[in-house]
Amino acid sequence: MPSSLPVLPPDGSPWRARRTHREWLAGQAADLLGFFQHSAINPKGGFFDLDTTGKPIDDGSPIRQIHNTTRMVHCFAIGHLLGRPGCADFVDHGVDYLWKHHRDPDHGGYVWSLDGERFQDDTKQAYGHAFVLLAASSAKVVGHPLADRLIDDVTQVLEEKFWEDRHGAVAEEFARDWTPLTRYRGQNSNMHLTEALMAAFEATGRSAYLDKAERIASLIIGRHATALRHRVAEHFNEDWSLDRDYRGSDVFRPAGTTPGHWLEWSRLLLQLWVLGDRRHAWMRDAAAALFRQSVELGWDKENGGFFYTLDWENRPALRQKLWWPCAEAIGAASFLCDHLPSDFHESWYRHLWDFAALHLIDQQHRGWHPELSETLRPASTLFTGKPDLYHALQACLIPLYPATGSLTRVIAQENRTEA
Numbered sequence: 001m002p003s004s005l006p007v008l009p010p011d012g013s014p015w016r017a018r019r020t021h022r023e024w025l026a027g028q029a030a031d032l033l034g035f036f037q038h039s040a041i042n043p044k045g046g047f048f049d050l051d052t053t054g055k056p057i058d059d060g061s062p063i064r065q066i067h068n069t070t071r072m073v074h075c076f077a078i079g080h081l082l083g084r085p086g087c088a089d090f091v092d093h094g095v096d097y098l099w100k101h102h103r104d105p106d107h108g109g110y111v112w113s114l115d116g117e118r119f120q121d122d123t124k125q126a127y128g129h130a131f132v133l134l135a136a137s138s139a140k141v142v143g144h145p146l147a148d149r150l151i152d153d154v155t156q157v158l159e160e161k162f163w164e165d166r167h168g169a170v171a172e173e174f175a176r177d178w179t180p181l182t183r184y185r186g187q188n189s190n191m192h193l194t195e196a197l198m199a200a201f202e203a204t205g206r207s208a209y210l211d212k213a214e215r216i217a218s219l220i221i222g223r224h225a226t227a228l229r230h231r232v233a234e235h236f237n238e239d240w241s242l243d244r245d246y247r248g249s250d251v252f253r254p255a256g257t258t259p260g261h262w263l264e265w266s267r268l269l270l271q272l273w274v275l276g277d278r279r280h281a282w283m284r285d286a287a288a289a290l291f292r293q294s295v296e297l298g299w300d301k302e303n304g305g306f307f308y309t310l311d312w313e314n315r316p317a318l319r320q321k322l323w324w325p326c327a328e329a330i331g332a333a334s335f336l337c338d339h340l341p342s343d344f345h346e347s348w349y350r351h352l353w354d355f356a357a358l359h360l361i362d363q364q365h366r367g368w369h370p371e372l373s374e375t376l377r378p379a380s381t382l383f384t385g386k387p388d389l390y391h392a393l394q395a396c397l398i399p400l401y402p403a404t405g406s407l408t409r410v411i412a413q414e415n416r417t418e419a
Contacts, residue, residue, distance in 0.1 A: 016349070308321070321359075
């Protein structure tokens, strides 16, 4: 079956309105939670990474990175809201590890990774702190007793150490004692902070969170992406001038542009537009433009899937097909189908799930393959095992709920309505 561009026009009701499709999505979400719930808790603290079959990757002293710890808290808070037994234990376990181990009691803030109970990489990174805020906000929605303490602590760190008010965005990284490590500024950490700030606003009602999210979006998308014909630049200098020549890690800071982030911003902008009482029409328009550019420039028209990165001439650079851009595209298409319904968005929503079902969902071992080659064979040049629940779970659940906020918020609202 071809995997390039949508060929079947949408027929009848939208997929997201169909009972059988909704049941399939709920089943996929349950299967993902079950895959990670079975083996992911490390009794010594934090969570195991899982191999392809779902078994813990345990070499005696596994590294626990903060984005893994926090995403597990967020995802199992969602699982708890869905009424899945056992998820509360994951939230407790993760929050405890964040506060007692990732948190630096001497200098404040949260370190990137631990080797057992010892700091392994003790840098303080904006990307990690964004996910601490997301995890804390999700924990608050489910009523965790320590959530407020965690929210207040990480909010103070973000405000006092990372936030640069003159730019309306955060600095990137510091040493353990808060000595600046680089003049680099990155959009990825700020994008995920936008996600977390919206979740914090929803959980607490504090408008300062939403104000910061809007300022980041105005800088990254309103100023820079708009000037680049709705391509999202990744790497910047200290003054937030574009650094086209930056060369970083292929996993977290690849050179060029990353279409998956255009898709992620597409959904986040629509959420931000709704939370801001639909005052900023440019956000809705930019969301649609980012989605269209990503599928026109980033989708492999021969084999299918999104190229991981493009160069500045829009040519594929890293040609791997990762799971998370497709997951983010599904979330973006779902939001667009709600707010800007069209045959184009509905066709892509269906086609993206066709691709995921055929190539990314591991029918043998469960979970999603994190990486495919250019020709769509499972690969492991950047990722091994099954490293992530967060992107795939949200792709399955976002279409089941109103496109008006974070999953934790909209699920909690539906639960109250049903009570």
